[in-house]
Amino acid sequence: MAAKAYDLVVIGGGSAGFNGARVARELGKRVAIVDGAKELGGLCILRGCMPSKTLLYSTEILHLAQQGRTFGLRIPRAEADAAAIQARKRTIIREFADYREKAMLSGRYDIYRAFARFVDPHTIELSDGARLRGKHFLIATGSRPSTPPVPGLRETPFWTSDDVLDLDFTPESVIVLGGGIVACELSQYLRRLGSRVVLVQRSPHILRDHCASAAAVVEQSLRDDGIELFTDTRLDRISGDQNGVTVCFDADGRSVIRRAKHLFNALGREPNLVGLDLAAAGVRCTAGGRVAVNRWQQTSQSHIYAGGDVCGPYDIVHLAVAQGELAARHAFGVSGIKPINYKLALNVVFTDPPLATLGRPEDELIAEEVPHISASYPFDDHGKSILMEAKRGYVKVIAEPKRGRIIGAEIVGRDAGELIHCFTTPMAMRATVFDMLRAPWYHPTLAEIITYPLEEIAEKIAARK
Numbered sequence: 510m511a512a513k514a515y516d517l518v519v520i521g522g523g524s525a526g527f528n529g530a531r532v533a534r535e536l537g538k539r540v541a542i543v544d545g546a547k548e549l550g551g552l553c554i555l556r557g558c559m560p561s562k563t564l565l566y567s568t569e570i571l572h573l574a575q576q577g578r579t580f581g582l583r584i585p586r587a588e589a590d591a592a593a594i595q596a597r598k599r600t601i602i603r604e605f606a607d608y609r610e611k612a613m614l615s616g617r618y619d620i621y622r623a624f625a626r627f628v629d630p631h632t633i634e635l636s637d638g639a640r641l642r643g644k645h646f647l648i649a650t651g652s653r654p655s656t657p658p659v660p661g662l663r664e665t666p667f668w669t670s671d672d673v674l675d676l677d678f679t680p681e682s683v684i685v686l687g688g689g690i691v692a693c694e695l696s697q698y699l700r701r702l703g704s705r706v707v708l709v710q711r712s713p714h715i716l717r718d719h720c721a722s723a724a725a726v727v728e729q730s731l732r733d734d735g736i737e738l739f740t741d742t743r744l745d746r747i748s749g750d751q752n753g754v755t756v757c758f759d760a761d762g763r764s765v766i767r768r769a770k771h772l773f774n775a776l777g778r779e780p781n782l783v784g785l786d787l788a789a790a791g792v793r794c795t796a797g798g799r800v801a802v803n804r805w806q807q808t809s810q811s812h813i814y815a816g817g818d819v820c821g822p823y824d825i826v827h828l829a830v831a832q833g834e835l836a837a838r839h840a841f842g843v844s845g846i847k848p849i850n851y852k853l854a855l856n857v858v859f860t861d862p863p864l865a866t867l868g869r870p871e872d873e874l875i876a877e878e879v880p881h882i883s884a885s886y887p888f889d890d891h892g893k894s895i896l897m898e899a900k901r902g903y904v905k906v907i908a909e910p911k912r913g914r915i916i917g918a919e920i921v922g923r924d925a926g927e928l929i930h931c932f933t934t935p936m937a938m939r940a941t942v943f944d945m946l947r948a949p950w951y952h953p954t955l956a957e958i959i960t961y962p963l964e965e966i967a968e969k970i971a972a973r974k
């Protein structure tokens with residue numbers, strides 16, 4: 510049978526792939542989406558952002574209810590019903606997935622429910638034997654949990670985030686390997702659900718891509734919740750039997766052994782390139798194993814694009830969407846497009862308290878002697894956060910030292926993931942601290958805490974003139 514031909518063949522219908530396909534269709538192109546998953550929707554909807562945040566919101570409310578006395582409330586008993594939390598999550602995720610599936614099956618795209626592999630730079634073969642030809646391709650196959658070479662890990666049964674997100678019971682005890690975003694968020698979820706949790710992180714602090722000071726606030730909160738948290742460790746050996754798992758590691762030069770019923774491997778994710786046969790297409794990867802792309806998302810073959818986790822540099826949904834859209838616009842010659850501005854890197858960790866950052870961490874700016882000026886203000890000295898008993902953390906503003914242009918912000922504290930958006934538009938528009946101070950800030954709000962570091966920077970700059 511002759512191969513069907515398309516203007517764009519998208520491999521992987523998640524956030525990057527679907528949005529690339531959508532833009533190409535809006536440009537009037539013939540588009541095929543190939544996705545081999547049992548369910549359509551991609552990681553964000555099915556096993557990433559949305560299910561994790563749904564679960565975390567339940568335990569955040571539980572935690573608040575358990576603090577009832579502090580607020581003068583008599584809440585006799587607040588406890589988790591893991592099965593009900595899971596049922597609610599399933600209903601919500603089903604709705605999101607149905608909505609996405611409807612959009613994909615709307616007839617605007619040809620959908621192929623199969624896995625793809627390249628045969629040559631313009632042809633893919635599907636797992637059902639069909640062949641498709643494309644003028645352009647978008648590789649958007651996402652990522653999958655990785656299993657680093659830790660002695661005994663491969664031989665020991667472990668959970669990944671996929672399993673943790675599907676639990677409908679409260680595990681008695683869990684050892685979590687890793688201290689990244691997924692590890693921290695889901696450790697806190699499990700702990701608040703009622704599990705005994707031990708977290709083992711290799712780096713000197715959790716959330717190693719963030720500043721040590723911000724990570725320390727989250728670390729303290731996890732410890733206060735009752736998580737036994739080890740940093741600066743080296744995993745020596747992992748083993749398991751029908752009673753559970755044993756993890757032996759070195760922490761601060763001493764040997765530590767911890768046992769638990771379950772093991773959660775949250776040591777990271779890797780690009781999902783299995784079976785794609787990129788070599789047949791002549792597509793090259795970086796030393797880190799991601800698909801190498803230029804600023805327009807083109808791979809080493811200029812008609813083949815990549816977007817999302819498969820190429821990075823960050824595993825973040827709004828970037829996957831932007832990369833997919835950019836790839837489609839570039840492929841079909843839309844004028845006036847711009848590459849993605851990674852200086853506007855926006856990241857949120859949905860722990861309690863959450864941690865949100867915009868721009869580069871100040872630790873990095875200091876290490877590289879990048880001229881900047883910063884000021885911070887603690888939540889425990891701000892009216893609204895005091896009355897909310899949300900006293901952990903701080904807001905930090907980073908500005909260019911001459912005119913006070915905003916170049917970054919770091920917020921760790923209640924609603925940080927919302928508050929950080931006070932900075933995204935000003936930073937994208939190259940506004941200064943003086944511009945931001947011209948705006949009104951309602952009292953009493955959490956947001957008005959931002960005015961204190963803005964004022965401090967404005968005063969420092971004014972004093973220099």
Ligand SMILES: Cc1cc2nc3c(=O)[nH]c(=O)nc-3n(C[C@H](O)[C@H](O)[C@H](O)COP(=O)(O)OP(=O)(O)OC[C@H]3O[C@@H](n4cnc5c(N)ncnc54)[C@H](O)[C@@H]3O)c2cc1C
Nearest residue numbers: 521523524525546551552553557625651817818824825826
């Ligand atoms: C637990 C968890 C929580 C997260 N929380 C957040 C968050 O709060 N905020 C945030 O910004 N990011 C979050 N992320 C990251 C975010 O989910 C990802 O960055 C994003 O979903 C990646 O989108 P993608 O399009 O690259 O890949 P995906 O959405 O994974 O899509 C890839 C698709 O490709 C298909 N596929 C793979 N191989 C083939 C093949 N050979 N042939 C055909 N189809 C194939 C797959 O079936 C899949 O549908 C989280 C991730 C995890 C794991």
